[in-house]
Amino acid sequence: MKLVGNWSYPTTMRFGAGRISELPDACRAAGMSKPLLVTDRGLASLPITAATLDLLDAAGMGRAIFSEVDANPSGRNVEDGLRVMREGGFDGVVAFGGGSGLDLGKTLAFMAGQTRPLWDFEDVGDWWTRADPDGIAPIVAVPTTAGTGSEVGRAGVITNEEVGEKKIIFHPKMLPAQVICDPELTVGMPPAITAGTGLDAFAHCVEAYSSPHYHPMSQGIALEGMRLVKDYLLRAYADGTDLEARAQMMSAAAMGATAFQKGLGAIHALSHPIGAVHHTHHGTTNAVCMPAVLQLNRPAISDRFDMAAAYLGIAGGFDGFCQFVDDFNAQLGIPKTLTELGVKDPDIGALTEAALRDPSVGGNPIEMTKENTTALFEALL
Numbered sequence: 001m002k003l004v005g006n007w008s009y010p011t012t013m014r015f016g017a018g019r020i021s022e023l024p025d026a027c028r029a030a031g032m033s034k035p036l037l038v039t040d041r042g043l044a045s046l047p048i049t050a051a052t053l054d055l056l057d058a059a060g061m062g063r064a065i066f067s068e069v070d071a072n073p074s075g076r077n078v079e080d081g082l083r084v085m086r087e088g089g090f091d092g093v094v095a096f097g098g099g100s101g102l103d104l105g106k107t108l109a110f111m112a113g114q115t116r117p118l119w120d121f122e123d124v125g126d127w128w129t130r131a132d133p134d135g136i137a138p139i140v141a142v143p144t145t146a147g148t149g150s151e152v153g154r155a156g157v158i159t160n161e162e163v164g165e166k167k168i169i170f171h172p173k174m175l176p177a178q179v180i181c182d183p184e185l186t187v188g189m190p191p192a193i194t195a196g197t198g199l200d201a202f203a204h205c206v207e208a209y210s211s212p213h214y215h216p217m218s219q220g221i222a223l224e225g226m227r228l229v230k231d232y233l234l235r236a237y238a239d240g241t242d243l244e245a246r247a248q249m250m251s252a253a254a255m256g257a258t259a260f261q262k263g264l265g266a267i268h269a270l271s272h273p274i275g276a277v278h279h280t281h282h283g284t285t286n287a288v289c290m291p292a293v294l295q296l297n298r299p300a301i302s303d304r305f306d307m308a309a310a311y312l313g314i315a316g317g318f319d320g321f322c323q324f325v326d327d328f329n330a331q332l333g334i335p336k337t338l339t340e341l342g343v344k345d346p347d348i349g350a351l352t353e354a355a356l357r358d359p360s361v362g363g364n365p366i367e368m369t370k371e372n373t374t375a376l377f378e379a380l381l
Helices: 019-030 047-058 075-088 099-111 191-210 216-238 243-262 266-278 282-312 317-331 348-357 359-363 370-380
Strands: 005-007 012-015 035-038 092-097 139-143 155-160 165-170 178-181
Touching: 012 019, 012 243, 019 047, 019 092, 019 139, 019 178, 035 047, 035 075, 035 099, 047 092, 075 099, 075 155, 092 099, 099 139, 099 155, 165 266, 178 243, 191 216, 191 243, 191 266, 191 282, 216 243, 216 282, 216 317, 266 282, 266 348, 266 359, 266 370, 282 317, 282 370, 348 359, 348 370
Parallel strands: 012 178, 035 092, 092 139, 139 178
Antiparallel strands: 005 012, 155 165
16 A cells, blocks of 8 residues: 555645655745754764755755754754754745754744743743744654654754753644655664654653643544554664554544643653653653553543554453553563663652653643642652
């Protein structure tokens, strides 16, 4: 089956192998003629990035690149990137890479014409209305992993180094105007990153499906996203050149990030402060946290996961689903505890306070308290 499509939900998406060739056209459609390609340090020197810059250069759009991006993008990265963007007179951003490159690229485009500090636009209440919408540069997003789904998101996760916390910067116009999902760009992902990013997509779907908020469209997308991960992640993990598996995982990533408009929950509330302080891989951290959070949420979600398990072809209802998660993690080489993941000498009190401040707590079906959040961290360590 040929996996190619043109979609307008949640934004304009060009999906299919080889479609990176359409990048100059996507830039023009988004209204830019002099884009800055934003990616991370690891990708900057790889052939797929050089080939992408060649495409832009051949179209008369230059080959400007900013790659001073940490694994967990920071406020300092934003400052450095804004200096390059403003001094270079770039009129848009090509956000290229995994979650770090995509989030930073989107944030640079958002901040390009703002006068207020970055942290004034944290996803709190209506803070996004503080922004000047005319100061937001257009964005074309090109994911090279299949996990975060940031290419279809309206926010960027940026670490505030001064307080040691990840902050969600939000504005509706941070949604990229054009997205190119080319599964050929993900073929070079090593197995461990394939697993971690794929399980990030799975966590997005699981938490959206668990959220108590009303959004039936997201509920349906989350359920099918879980199925795609279940059916195709092990294939992509075992054989990185399996383009069908890579394409289906790329779809699942976009579906997870579309679905979590309905809400995230305790998995992400725990994972964000752990990543901010201990610099762990986000998707892998989510996978480690998932089993304990499923048990916390059991009273509120067991019935709906009985239905999900039936759809997914998993015997045993909610308990069968939990067993599947444990087995899936093991098959993908995921550590069982945060300690095994590399979290050393954690300040559980500080992590708990940060988790309870995270915006994701509002989507958890069981109210997160100091007591149950502390217990979760203790169980995971």
